[in-house]
Every structure is written in C-alpha cells, then in structure tokens.
Amino acid sequence: MKARILIIDDEKHIRFTVKEFLLKDGYDVSAVENFDEALKILNTECIDVVLTDIVLEGKTGIDLLRVVNEKHLNCPVIVFTGYPNLESASESVRLGAYDYMAKPVKKEALLRVIGMALRHKTLVEEKNSSHANLKAIFQSVTDAIITVDKDLKVIELNDAAKTICGFSREEVMGKSIDSIPKTCCGHCVDAIKKTILEKRPLEIYRTECMHQTRKGQLVTLKTFPLTDGIDGCVIVVKDETHIFNLEKELEGRQRFYNSIGKDKEMQAIYSLIENLQNIDTTVLLTGESGTGKGLIAEAIHNGGVRRQGPLIKVDCSALTETLLESELFGHVKGSFTSAISDKEGRFQKADGGTIFLDEIGDASLSVQQRLLKVIQEKEFERVGDATPIKVDVRVVAATNQNLQEEVRLKRFRKDLYYRLNIVEISIPPLRDRKADIPLLVEHFIKMFRKKINKDINELSSDVYNLFMNYEWPGNIRELQNAIEHSFIVCNKTVITVEDLPKEFREIKTTRSMGEKSCGHDRILQALEKTHWNKASAAKLLGISRRSVYNKIKEYNIRPEKSSM
Numbered sequence: 001m002k003a004r005i006l007i008i009d010d011e012k013h014i015r016f017t018v019k020e021f022l023l024k025d026g027y028d029v030s031a032v033e034n035f036d037e038a039l040k041i042l043n044t045e046c047i048d049v050v051l052t053d054i055v056l057e058g059k060t061g062i063d064l065l066r067v068v069n070e071k072h073l074n075c076p077v078i079v080f081t082g083y084p085n086l087e088s089a090s091e092s093v094r095l096g097a098y099d100y101m102a103k104p105v106k107k108e109a110l111l112r113v114i115g116m117a118l119r120h121k122t123l124v125e126e127k128n129s130s131h132a133n134l135k136a137i138f139q140s141v142t143d144a145i146i147t148v149d150k151d152l153k154v155i156e157l158n159d160a161a162k163t164i165c166g167f168s169r170e171e172v173m174g175k176s177i178d179s180i181p182k183t184c185c186g187h188c189v190d191a192i193k194k195t196i197l198e199k200r201p202l203e204i205y206r207t208e209c210m211h212q213t214r215k216g217q218l219v220t221l222k223t224f225p226l227t228d229g230i231d232g233c234v235i236v237v238k239d240e241t242h243i244f245n246l247e248k249e250l251e252g253r254q255r256f257y258n259s260i261g262k263d264k265e266m267q268a269i270y271s272l273i274e275n276l277q278n279i280d281t282t283v284l285l286t287g288e289s290g291t292g293k294g295l296i297a298e299a300i301h302n303g304g305v306r307r308q309g310p311l312i313k314v315d316c317s318a319l320t321e322t323l324l325e326s327e328l329f330g331h332v333k334g335s336f337t338s339a340i341s342d343k344e345g346r347f348q349k350a351d352g353g354t355i356f357l358d359e360i361g362d363a364s365l366s367v368q369q370r371l372l373k374v375i376q377e378k379e380f381e382r383v384g385d386a387t388p389i390k391v392d393v394r395v396v397a398a399t400n401q402n403l404q405e406e407v408r409l410k411r412f413r414k415d416l417y418y419r420l421n422i423v424e425i426s427i428p429p430l431r432d433r434k435a436d437i438p439l440l441v442e443h444f445i446k447m448f449r450k451k452i453n454k455d456i457n458e459l460s461s462d463v464y465n466l467f468m469n470y471e472w473p474g475n476i477r478e479l480q481n482a483i484e485h486s487f488i489v490c491n492k493t494v495i496t497v498e499d500l501p502k503e504f505r506e507i508k509t510t511r512s513m514g515e516k517s518c519g520h521d522r523i524l525q526a527l528e529k530t531h532w533n534k535a536s537a538a539k540l541l542g543i544s545r546r547s548v549y550n551k552i553k554e555y556n557i558r559p560e561k562s563s564m
C-alpha cells in the first residue's frame with residue numbers, strides 16, 4: 001500500500017510542486033492550504049507523514065503538531081518554514097517534530113527525510129505492538145510479577161499481584177515495597193533485598209505466606225536481578241496452594257469418616273461414596289466378614305443428604321423369619337402369638353434416613369418379597385395389618401455371600417438382587433491391602449489405650465512381621481480383636497508375640513505365617529488342582545487373584561516344577 005502524505009502550505013506553488021514530485025515518487029498525497037482542512041483529513045484518514053509549513057492562516061504548524069500529539073497519532077511531522085528561527089525550531093523539537101527544514105526545500109533532501117520518517121513510523125508501530133503483546137502476556141500470567149528498582153520502588157506489577165499478594169497497582173506503584181503495610185510474613189521482600197544485594201537469582205520453594213486474608217496460601221518465589229538498563233529485581237510469586245492440596249489428596253486420604261485405610265481400592269470407594277452424596281440410590285456392600293462394611297454404610301449415610309435423619313441397622317441373620325418381618329415392618333397386637341402389643345418397625349424408624357440391612361443374604365424369600373415392595377413402592381404394611389404406610393428411606397444392604405450364586409440357587413430373588421445392586425461397593429479383604437496394616441494398628445492402639453487405659457505405644461518388630469505375613473481370614477475385625485487381646489494381656493509399653501492370642505503364638509512357633517496360611521505347598525496344590533487357572537486357584541484358597549500371582553513370584557513356582 002502507498003504511504004499517505006499530507007502537505008499543509010498556504011503557498012499554492014509549493015503545494016503543487018511538492019505534491020507533484022511526491023506523487024512521482026509513488027506516494028499518495030493530499031495537499032491543503034490551512035489548519036482546518038488539515039484537521040478534517042487527520043480526523044478521518046490515516047496519514048503516514050505530515051509536512052507542514054509553520055505559518056498557516058490564523059494558526060501555525062506548531063499548533064498542528066500539538067493536535068497530532070493530543071490525538072496520539074503515530075505520524076511523524078516534518079516542519080518546514082521560510083523564516084527559520086531558533087524559537088520555532090526549539091518548540092518544534094520540544095513537541096516531537098520529526099525534522100525541521102528551511103525553505104526552499106530540496107527535493108532529494110525532502111525525499112530522504114520522508115523515507116526516514118516512514119521507517120521511524122514503522123519502528124514505532126512495531127515497538128508499540130510488541131509492547132502491547134508483552135503487556136497482554138504480563139497481565140494474563142496467573143503468577144504475580146512485581147518489578148522493583150534498586151531502591152525497592154515498585155515500577156511494574158500485574159493483575160495477579162492483587163489476587164496473590166493483595167495489593168493493587170494504585171496502592172503500590174512508585175512506592176517502596178518495604179513501606180507497604182505488611183499483611184503477610186514478608187518472605188518475598190527479604191528475597192528481593194537479597195537478590196538486589198547479591199545480584200543473583202533466588203528460589204524459595206513452597207513457603208507459607210501467613211497472609212491475613214489468604215489462610216494457608218503456599219507460594220513458590222523466584223527472583224531475578226535486573227542489571228540491564230534499570231537496576232533492581234523482578235519477583236515471580238506462584239500460588240501453589242491448590243496443587244499442594246491436590247498432591248495431598250492424591251497421596252490419599254488415610255481416613256474416611258470412621259474407616260481407616262489409604263489403599264488405592266479404598267480411595268476409589270471413598271470417591272464413589274462422595275459421588276453418591278446427593279443420589280438416593282440403593283447400595284449393595286459386598287466383602288468378606290470383618291472388612292468394614294458397617295463402617296462404609298455409616299460413611300454413606302453420614303456423607304449423604306440424609307445425614308440429619310436416622311441410620312437404622314438390622315442384622316438379617318440374627319432373627320427368625322417371623323421376628324425379622326416384625327422387626328423390619330412392625331406388627332399389630334395379636335398378629336402372632338407373642339405380639340402382645342403394636343410395634344413400630346425399623347423401616348418406620350428409619351423414615352427420612354437410611355436403613356442398613358446387614359447380612360441381607362440371610363433374609364427369607366418372604367422377607368425378600370416385602371423388601372422388594374418397600375424399595376420399589378416406598379410403602380409397606382405392618383404384619384397383621386393391610387393399611388399401607390408410606391416411608392422415605394434409603395436402603396443400604398450388605399452381604400458376605402455370593403448373591404449371584406444365591407440367585408442361581410433360587411435362594412435369593414433375582415428382582416431384589418438387581419434392585420439392591422444398582423451400585424455395588426466391593427470392599428477388599430485385609431490380605432489385599434496389607435499396606436494399611438500399620439495405619440490400622442496405630443488406630444487400634446490409640447483406641448485401646450483410651451478404652452483399656454494402658455500406656456502401650458507400639459508392636460514389636462516380630463509382631464509386625466507376623467501381622468504383615470498373615471492372611472487375615474477375619475480381616476480387620478480379627479486385627480482389632482488381636483490388638484484388644486494383647487492390650488489386656490500386655491504389661492509393658494510394647495506388644496510382643498507372647499501377648500498375642502494363642503493362634504498367633506502357635507503359628508510363630510511352627511512356621512512363618514505366610515507359609516502356614518498360604519505357603520508354597522498349598523499354592524502349588526491349588527494350582528495343580530485347577531490346572532494352573534489362577535482365578536480358580538484363588539477361589540479355592542480363599543485369596544485374591546493378585547495374591548496368587550504374588551505368591552507364585554514369591555515362591556518362584558513354575559508349571560514345569562509341578563506335575564502338569
């Protein structure tokens with residue numbers, strides 16, 4: 001595109017001559033005779049260079065220069081005059097004229113100056129655009145960036161400084177960073193001073209700001225000395241609070257409500273329970289006896305929207321069919337021999353809350369039918385009464401039986417199984433999460449220290465080894481019982497093997513626990529019996545598939561060694 005030149009001169013022949021040779025040189029030229037016409041063009045068009053005479057009708061070229069400045073037009077102004085003098089020359093220079101030329105202006109000289117003015121204009125545009133880019137980057141960075149000079153005076157800061165450090169541009173620009181009232185521990189100011197003094201970069205990893213309004217804010221500070229042009233320092237403050245919290249979360253929660261454990265599978269269970277927080281769905285808890293299904297049921301209730309309502313537990317294995325029906329749904333007086341008065345059932349008691357049906361696999365088919373009705377229709381009848389009672393209850397059921405197998409054997413209703421199994425939470429046995437043993441031990445030691453009031457602090461390393469090698473068929477309940485037993489027996493501060501229940505002591509004196517419970521021979525036997533099908537061997541041994549793989553590796557068992 002051709003460069004646009006505006007000529008302002010009241011002498012017609014100069015306008016004509018200059019315009020002609022500029023047109024010939026390839027410029028796009030407008031030539032006007034006074035200030036007002038020039039202003040009109042500057043207001044409406046993009047002009048690249050202005051050539052103006054000083055003396056204009058009623059105004060001057062200097063006035064035009066002022067307008068260009070006021071409007072922040074990036075357009076170099078070349079002033080020429082037939083009456084050159086010091087006053088107009090110095091005023092032109094002061095106002096930023098690109099050049100000041102005396103008439104008569106030589107063609108070559110003018111073309112050279114215009115060429116230089118255009119290059120200057122391009123450079124200014126490039127500088128402005130990279131400055132705008134840098135400013136946009138500076139402001140968009142989410143780390144606080146603050147620049148100070150060697151006297152600690154703030155010379156630049158971005159918007160993130162307000163979020164992280166709490167002070168705005170207006171409050172601190174031009175002030176010494178040391179004089180700003182402190183709302184934090186001031187580690188950053190110390191780092192800046194040190195950087196300026198020692199002229200070397202510094203990094204402070206994750207320090208707590210102790211900020212009055214940003215509790216727990218953790219930041220990483222990086223400083224760089226400024227030595228090129230301005231002496232001083234730039235500091236970058238990165239808020240790592242969120243990352244730190246996420247890292248901590250990833251490391252795993254060691255406790256979820258009353259359930260202790262940081263195992264990966266337990267973490268997944270905790271997350272699932274959190275996802276169920278606002279969903280009123282039925283949950284089926286599966287897992288061996290003693291794995292903590294009761295605690296998980298409590299966590300589901302306490303972590304959900306019904307936490308203000310009651311949590312009612314019913315052990316379906318503890319009562320006969322009639323008693324269980326009456327316990328769950330209530331009865332009216334005389335409905336069976338021992339029904340001497342009306343009784344409110346557990347479902348009614350659980351209204352607005354959660355009912356936990358433990359050992360659901362032991363409920364009779366008749367109870368199962370009633371359960372299906374209350375889950376589906378949210379109403380039930382008391383034993384001996386046909387009046388339906390409405391209830392709003394969330395059902396959490398648990399079993400250590402294989403319900404699918406029970407369904408296959410027609411001992412458990414398929415429809416009820418699917419109704420209960422909308423969300424299944426399978427709790428791993430303790431042998432598959434042995435890394436949780438130290439945490440659980442610590443928890444139970446604390447618990448029994450309080451309950452039994454003995455100053456016992458730890459387990460001996462022998463006991464630890466034993467616990468880590470044991471297969472824990474009774475899971476966490478067995479571990480809890482073993483520690484409780486030891487607390488009663490132990491009269492020292494450390495529990496040793498002699499304090500453990502008899503079963504453990506016997507194992508210790510014969511072979512190592514691992515060998516006894518699932519040793520080389522047993523694993524090999526199971527593998528041979530199942531033709532090396534690891535899943536079937538695991539089932540046979542009552543351990544997980546992962547444990548079978550671990551044992552094969554541990555005992556270096558190979559198919560060729562066996563009689564396959």
Ligand SMILES: Nc1ncnc2c1ncn2[C@@H]1O[C@H](COP(=O)(O)OP(=O)(O)OP(=O)(O)O)[C@@H](O)[C@H]1O
Nearest residue numbers: 258259260288289290291292293294295400476477
């Ligand atoms: N993760 C755990 N953290 C702390 N204590 C636990 C944990 N899991 C289980 N326990 C404790 O172990 C005992 C047995 O737990 P719980 O009754 O919840 O197991 P369960 O799987 O429901 O057993 P069952 O199937 O025999 O009813 C309880 O005393 C419980 O407090």
